[in-house]
Structures are given as structure tokens and as C-alpha cells.
Amino acid sequence: MSNSAHISQDISSHLLAKRVTKMRSSAVRDLFSAASSSDVISLSGGMPDVSLLDSTSINKATKPTYKESMSEALQYGSTNGREETRAVFCDIMKEIGIFAKPDDVLLTTGAQEALDLIAKTFINPGDIIITEGPTYLGALQAFSAFEPDIHCIEFDENGMKTDLLEQKLKSLEKPAKLLYTIPNFQNPGGVTLCPERRKHLIELSKKYGFLIIEDDPYGRLRYDGGHIKPLKALDKNVIYLGTASKIFAPGLRLGWICASKSVLDSVNLVKQGEDLCGSNFTQIVVEHYFTDTPWATTLQKFKLTYKKRRDAMLKALDEYFPPEAQWTHPEGGFFIWVTLPKYVDCTSMLNEALEMGVTYTPGDGFYPDGKRGKNCMRIAFCYAEPADIEEAVKRLAKVIEQKLELYRAFIDAGAIKEE
């Protein structure tokens, strides 16, 4: 019974819960290591460029943790988070038309924990959840742990097709419980839900009695066009999810849920058992970042930088990508969604891309069944410099071109039909 340095023998695998045996790892997470190689240009991860932040601001935001707020920073906090930090997020929401009080807000470990808490609070096995298809794979991971039945609705450049949603709702045998949407610069689509469809969505939620989860990590990163009112500003029953990850930094892991008292009471209970409370320490840092530093100017710097990168990517796509490829034209956010002829398998193509020194995220991970989206990919313009983005798109175009040569030969031979 002595201990060994190598812990390898295993008695646990047959004891795993059923929910775990169905889980799939995130392709994005798995790629984080590959992307750290210096020869590879990553278009896969949705990492904000935190090098745009300055150390003076971080120093200023951090100082209270070892000065006047030290005891509080080091101690356990309340499950819903510090009131002062919740108030800061209320101020931020006010700027986009959501009027809430600190009591309407609960702090989470990034918006990812918000998704998990909502899922745990509401989803029974077999419950019907509706999402855009494709959608954020982290949301699919959070929901899937509680074994719902997930239905996907297509989007176009104006966001989720609410007419298709209405058809779906009419056809369901039991009512949908939750609808999850990323209305601004969707992940992975890059598309934005237009005002008319926002209204339609709210009407449908009232008619069919489902809760809307509005996930808005990218809303403040708009590079063209005017602001569109959030769903939460149209209907107070919407559960709104925000995060400091993209307007400040993800390393602090601070997001929030804005919802009605009864939703937050239940979520609070769930969070008690999940992690007791978040970190007072990071809450204090984030609070002071948004009160003691010129964060709006820094946000402007973020936006100008990302806009240049988006422009570089759209230009490179126009220049290098083959005529068979289609892609979205985001007005903000981090991502472009590329659709290739359906004979191209982007999952298996990833190895060839990696050999050519570029990575992307294969499309199938953004669907709950992992079957659709195989001919699609998400490419992120947030992290690489414009010159690198051009080079990466060029490399990727070559990989795709090789695949399409075969595709075109088949078409010429009449073996398959052109799409």
C-alpha cells in the first residue's frame, strides 16, 4: 500500500456517471496547446488580445487588494458576489439600455459558470432547449450535462430565423423550456439578430412560455452600424448574461447573470453547492478596473484593433478563398463562419491545416449532435495581427484548394452535382 510518484492504476472508470460517458471535449480547448507553437497561426481560439491592456491600469485595479480592501479581498464572500461589483455591472448595462439594480445581478466565474448554473437550475432530462445552430460549444457542453433535448434553428446574416423557430415551436410535442441565443455577433456565426426578429422572438417566448437566455459577451465590440437594443431591454423576463472577459480580461473569470429575483434565488441555491461563492479578490480588481481606470478608452483601443483584424480577414478571404466558399460578414465580435461544399470534411482537414501552420475550429463541434457542420469552420480574427491573419488565410486557402481539386474533378466527371 505504498504511494508511488506515478499514479496510474485505476479502479474508477466503471464508476463514472452516465452523463460523463456522453461528454465530448471542446475542440477549442484541445487546440490551445497546438496553438501555442510559434510556427502555427491560430484562427481557432476566441482569446481577447490582453496585450492591449496597460500595466498602470492593472496595477491601479489590483492595489486595493493589498491596501484598503485587503481583509475583504482575502475572505469568503456572499454567494451572489460583492454589491459594489454588481453595481458596476449595472452601470455598464445601463449604457446599453438595461436598467437593473445590484439585487438583479449575481456574479459568476465567467459567463461559462452562468450557463452551467442556469442549466442546473432549469434542465430536467429530456427537456426541450432551443439554440441557434451552430451555437457556442461551451453552452452545448454546459446544457448537455443535464441531458436535455436540444433543437437548433438556422441563422442568416440577420440572426436566428424566427419564422423557422415558430414552425419548430408549433411542431413540438411538448413545450420548449429555454431558448439560448447570442444575439450580437454570434459565436460561431458572427451574425446579429435584427430588431424585427428580436421583437418576434419576445412575442414567441410569451406565446409559448419559454425563458430566453440572452448571452452577450461581444455586444460592446461593434465595429460598424448602430447599437441594437438587447432582448433584456425589451422584456424583463429575459435572463441576460454578461462578462468582463471581452471588455476587460478573461483571466479574472468574472461574468454575471441579470434576472428576476425568483430566478436568482434558485441560481443562488445552486451556486452554494457548486463553489460557495466567487473570488472577492478578483471582484475587487474588476470593480476598480471599471471605476479607477480609463476603461472606455481602452475599450475603444480594443475595438479599433479588432476592426482592423476583421477587415484584414475579410479582405484576405475575398482575395484567397475559392469561389465555392461562403462566409459571414460580422459587424463586431471575434468570429467569421465559413461554409464549404458539403463534400469537404473540415474535421479531418484540420490535420493538414496544422501541417501548413494554421488552425481553425471545425464546425461540427458547434452542433449538439456533432454530425452537422462538418463542411464548416469558425475562424477567429481577434487574436492575430493583420499580416498574420492574411498569411493564415492564404495557408488555409491552399489547404482548401487541394480538397476542392478533387471535388471539381468529380463534378467534371458528373459523379456529383455542383452545389
Add this chain to the structure above:
Amino acid sequence: MSNSAHISQDISSHLLAKRVTKMRSSAVRDLFSAASSSDVISLSGGMPDVSLLDSTSINKATKPTYKESMSEALQYGSTNGREETRAVFCDIMKEIGIFAKPDDVLLTTGAQEALDLIAKTFINPGDIIITEGPTYLGALQAFSAFEPDIHCIEFDENGMKTDLLEQKLKSLEKPAKLLYTIPNFQNPGGVTLCPERRKHLIELSKKYGFLIIEDDPYGRLRYDGGHIKPLKALDKNVIYLGTASKIFAPGLRLGWICASKSVLDSVNLVKQGEDLCGSNFTQIVVEHYFTDTPWATTLQKFKLTYKKRRDAMLKALDEYFPPEAQWTHPEGGFFIWVTLPKYVDCTSMLNEALEMGVTYTPGDGFYPDGKRGKNCMRIAFCYAEPADIEEAVKRLAKVIEQKLELYRAFIDAGAIKEE
């Protein structure tokens, strides 16, 4: 459809998941607000006294987040946590006889998230889980969300009665899956599992095929007696949970799981969907606290302080508590468990105690059914100064004395039997 500042109307309560309707709020959490009133001396919360930490150390530990490690501190991290921080926890475990590599460790948002991740990874509805009874209510909250069948085994001053455990295992209709134990200075019992029972427990786990979860938040806070080898040092299959909360500070929310590769692979997958990754920022602070500051000296200060407080509490109990009360005599940790005659209801008595200016944690919350333990309470000596502890115990003794007058009158009248 205009938004209002007061978000109150509600369409969500009938949509709650079944698991939530069964959840109970933590009495400790609920008391945090009451305890913050200055007239009340709290013996309820298990809050470490972070005022013992010095700002020079915290400043030193925090500095890398706005200096050399800034970009990493602000960025997303890997799901299992920074390798350097995991290595620091390996060094700490080595001091108590556990030899592990960073790959054997996964970082969590306090040990509470570890409990939740383990529960989500292993528990199917109806699975049999064994715990000490009473046990840590946060563990019960984490487990209960996944609807197991929890069986409790009594303890005495030598920890869980493993002979009763063996009887229980023999009598079960299906095998137990997990056994959760806090072997050192148990919460709420204060008792420590003796070496013979540790061996017996390991033997039983091999014979009956269950996994042992060894939760060890207080192990380094021993005030008398010699170190006892952890279960993990006796058997590599044990899942060991550690935390920086009591040897440094809970506000950073940093704990860890030390387990076999196959356990951690599954836990990693579960954590991806739960919060993506922990905070690089706090991981860097904690890492530098344990490398750049005289933390062992600070730990010594913690121990001397808590020892004085424990001694003050035991002395006050001897002096003021009635002969009908019994309590444990912990050699470390934060808590003493008090048992009163079974006619005393400590849950309803809490209001009277609060009026007298003292709080404790009623015993029933430490049992999964909330029915047992009504005549018991947990009192914490970690947070108040010795003089306040004496005063609090004196106040509490008065409240109990009032209850016992009635009890004694009934005994004198022959209406009930003396215990």
C-alpha cells in the same frame, strides 16, 4: 414591453428542474449577514482569520499579476490550471507524505468546486454515497444536486466508526460508489480518524470497490498530537482534496484535486462545461504567496492563534455549559460539536441565541435528511478572540440553561427519562 428598474414579475418558477426543488439553503450562508452585526458574536461561520496575513506578503504575491506575468494573469488558462501552481501544491502535499506530480493535480474554485466536479463526474441518481454523519453541509449540497442515496456513519473521538461502516457495507443491497470523509478535525465534528481506522477504511474500499474522497482542508492546522498519514499516502486510488483557503486565504477561491489520470481526465471534461478554466490571476497570486513569502511562519501564526481560541472555548465550555451537554475535543481545525439532550431543538433555539447576541450552526443541516442532529450544534472557535469566545459561550450557556430548566422539570415530574 418597457423595462422596469424593479424586476419582480415571474414566469420561471414552474420551469425549475426537479433537483432544485429539493435543495436546502446553507444555514451557514444565511447566517453570514446576521453575523456581520457588531453586537453579535458569531460561532457559526468557518471563516479563517485573514487579518493574520500581512499586506507586505499579499503585495509581493500580487505583484507578478501586473509585472512579469501580466499577460498570462489576464488571459484564459488551461482547464486543469497553471502547471507552476499545481507544482506548488505538490510541494505542499509532499510535506504530509503525498508524492504527486503536477499532472496528478487539477485546480478548482476552492475545494467546494472539487466536491461538485466529483459529484457530477460520478453520481447517477440513486447511487449510494457514504459520509460521516454529521458531515460538511457543503458536501451534502454538492452531492444532493445529483440525487444520490446518502448513508451516514457515526463518529466518535477517533473518527468514523469503521466497524459500523463494515456492517453498513454488508447490509447494502447494491454496492456503495463513493465514500466521503474529512479525516482531520472533521467538519462539523472536530474529530480525527485514528491510524488503525484509516487502514481499515482502505481495506474496506478495496474489498467493496468504492472510491474514497479524502477532504483535507484543516490537516495543516494541528495544535496537539502528532501528524497522521493521509489516506492518499496509504492508497494511491484515494481522491485527495486540498485547498489554499485555510493555509492562506479563501478569497482567492483556490483548491485542488489530486487523483489518478483517468479520474482527472473525466473531471477535466466536466470542468470544461462548468467554468472553462479557473482564474490565472488568482493562481499566480497563490503560487507567489507560497514561493515568495514566509508562508510557513504565517501558518505557525495561524496555528498559535487558533490554538489559543480553541483552548479558550474548551475552558469556557467546561466552566459555563450545563452537565447535560457533551462536546468533542479537537486537536486542530476550527470546530467543536456539541450534543444536548434530545429534547432540545437547536434549530428553533437559534432565534433566542441571536437575541442574546450569539450564533452557532444548528446540527440538522449536517445530515442529508435534515432530521437528525436537531439537539446538536457546531460552534467554531476560529474567528473570534478568546475574550469574545468566552462571552459567547457564556451567552449560549444561558440560552441552553433556559431550555434545560423545562427539561429538568419534566424529568423531576417523571414525564420523561433522563438520558
